[in-house]
Amino acid sequence: MARPAKIEDSALLERLSDVFREVGYEAASLAVLSEASGLKKASLYHRFPGGKEQMAHEVMARAEAWLSEHILAPLKSGGAPEVRIRAMIRSVDAFYSGGRQACLLNMLSSPRADQGPFANLIKNAFEAWIEALSAVLTDAGFDEDTARFRAERAIALLQGSLVVSRGMGTTRPFQNCLANLERELLTSHRTGGAA
Structure with missing residues (x-):
C-alpha cells in the first residue's frame, strides 16, 4: 500500500507556482523547489519524473485552466x-494578488522567447486572451483592427504594470492600470494611436 502524499497536488502546484513566479524558471533550482514544497528532492522526482520542466509544465497547465475558467469564459x-x-x-486582480505576484507567463519565458520549453504555451495563452478580449471590443462596436489593437495594448499595459510594480516595490502601478483599464478599452475617442 502506497504511503499518502505529504502534500496534495493542488497545494504542491500552488507552492511550485509561487517559486516560479518569484524567481523564474532558470533560478528555480531543485533545492529551492524542494524547500518551498516541503518535499525532499527524491520525493519531488517521484511526483515529477520529468524534473523541473515537468513541474513547470504542470504549473502552466494549472494556470491555463484558471485563465480559461476565470478570464476567457467570462469574456x-x-x-x-x-x-x-x-x-x-x-x-486579473485576484490572480496577481493585487499586483504582489509576478506574471507566471513572463517568469517562465526564456531569454530567447522563441526557443524556450514553454514558448508555444505562453504564446497560445496570450493569444487566447487577446482574441477573447478583442471579441468583447468588437461586440462593443469597434472594428476588428481597432479591437485587436486595444486588446493587445491592454494586455501589454497589464503585464508592464506588473513589471513596474515589482521593480518599484509597490502595487500602485498595477492598481492604477486596473482602475483605468475599462475606460482605456471602451472610450471611443482617444488622442493618438488607433482609435
Whole structure:
C-alpha cells in the first residue's frame, strides 16, 4: 500500500507556482523547489519524473485552466461588454494578488522567447486572451483592427504594470492600470494611436 502524499497536488502546484513566479524558471533550482514544497528532492522526482520542466509544465497547465475558467469564459459569456471587462479585471486582480505576484507567463519565458520549453504555451495563452478580449471590443462596436489593437495594448499595459510594480516595490502601478483599464478599452475617442 502506497504511503499518502505529504502534500496534495493542488497545494504542491500552488507552492511550485509561487517559486516560479518569484524567481523564474532558470533560478528555480531543485533545492529551492524542494524547500518551498516541503518535499525532499527524491520525493519531488517521484511526483515529477520529468524534473523541473515537468513541474513547470504542470504549473502552466494549472494556470491555463484558471485563465480559461476565470478570464476567457467570462469574456465569452455574453452580456454587456463593460460587465465582461469588469469581471476580467476582478479576476486579473485576484490572480496577481493585487499586483504582489509576478506574471507566471513572463517568469517562465526564456531569454530567447522563441526557443524556450514553454514558448508555444505562453504564446497560445496570450493569444487566447487577446482574441477573447478583442471579441468583447468588437461586440462593443469597434472594428476588428481597432479591437485587436486595444486588446493587445491592454494586455501589454497589464503585464508592464506588473513589471513596474515589482521593480518599484509597490502595487500602485498595477492598481492604477486596473482602475483605468475599462475606460482605456471602451472610450471611443482617444488622442493618438488607433482609435
